[in-house]
Amino acid sequence: MSEKVRTRFAPSPTGYMHIGNLRSALYGYLFAMKEKGEFILRIEDTDQNRYVDGATQIIYDTLADAGISYSEGPDKGGPYGPYLQSERKEIYMEYAKKLIEKGAAYYCFCTPERLASMKDTSVADSNGVTRYDKHCLSLTKEEVEANLKAGIPFVIRQNIPPEGKGTYHDMVFGDVTVDYKDMEDGILIKSDGMPTYNFANVVDDHLMHINYVIRGVEYLSSTPKYNLMYDAFGWERPHYMHLSPVMKDAQHKLSKRNGDASYQDLVAKGYVKEAILNYIALLGWAPKDNSEKMTLAEMVEKFSVDGLSKSPSIYDEAKLRWLSGEYMKELSDEEFKKRAQPFFEQSKAYGKYDEDLLVKLLKSRIEIFGEIPAKIDFLEEYDAFDPSLYDNKKQKCNKEVAKAILPKLYEAMKGWEDYSNAALYEALVAFAAAEGVKNGQVLWCLRIAITGASVTPGGASEMAELLGKQRCLDRLQRAISALS
């Protein structure tokens, strides 16, 4: 590759950014960076009907948050702008006219009624498919001029050859061939003067010097149409890399419509964002050395097209969760604290504990930040609990054991001053030895007694430290009276 690689991410602002979208952006970015090229953002907002307010901002924010940077884009500028298709309307018309001059496109004045009537099965081909019949192709120059002058609404259609085949080489799928007779004379310029994707894409990619087109497989079989235009213009065809989709299950693509995870949903649930990006990179791609946990920079370094898979990949949140946990453990205490903040705030216990201590306990125990509230609510909520919580076969513990141990332990603990984990642990073990019971019996009973929870983010001494002496003794007392 002697020419400088220029690739682009070209989303349409129709809502939230889902995992599949982000992944396309990621792959484009990885490829461009790997090849020391440029990655560009272009917003495809030619369909006003589908435009969703704020969607463009979500695209900027998501890419920025994920660390996928582009050198040119609507919000960054660049030498080939504007990068917002709606601002390029005149350009498309100008090029569409060039295509008409070359005979590769033509004006079409057919009414919606006529078009609708063609859908009638009486004119369908043997496969039951109706295609535009090239009716307006036969219009003379004079007729076209007259219609134009009369202000009759028109569209511009691509003139697909009636015969022949289009073949091209896809970087992941290999050679792809499609018969021209299976293609329709698609609309290039809509009656509102806006281009369709089919056309804007070709014009913009060329004008923006995009030489590697990376996009979803849904364009795999329509690509020959685009090549026809490149050829007609006398432009060099770009290289194509089509990406298989991310699925929700074996037969459904991931979609926002079904409430499937978007990047921001996952962040809101508390997944570590680096893990999200890392995981989606792995959905459909595997590096040569089979690494799994990688930073963005490592992904760039390891990226190669032959590691892309051709078949769809099913999104598995369980694995994402695991990866998030891996990243979680590596977060520094400060970073963890910072990112966990909003989740601490969701807990009823917020502000009523030593946060630094909790950070250490929680870090290796959660995979996503969203687990935090449920994990620490016991710090604030302490209600009567089922004494069966004391039952633990392995620790040889049960309600009766608790009844015997707890009052003595309460008396002992009243005298202890150092409520740090280490000192408590030492004292508790000594207590167990003095009483002639197993460590586990004391520790288990105590933990249950002061937390009222079967699962806590640490053991008895850690929970006692977290609660502090006073709360510890209060709860112990309540637990004892509940037992009698």
Next chain:
RNA sequence: GGCCCCUUGGUCAAGAGGUUAAGACAUCGCCCUUUCACGGCGGCAACAUGGGUUCAAUUCCCGUAGGGGUCACCA
């Protein structure tokens, strides 16, 4: 339905003619252990199918089945 494309364990996936068919997640079991985790060790589990080609096919070719995409004045 026509056309294009895809098919390795439950999931993500290595392997590209000869392998005991990797690894990861999930799952199960054991160890560690003050619960839960973490960590360590181990188990279960796959080449959709039928024909070829070949000394040898998971790997190459053809068919079948299954799945995805496409057939819009949406991208």
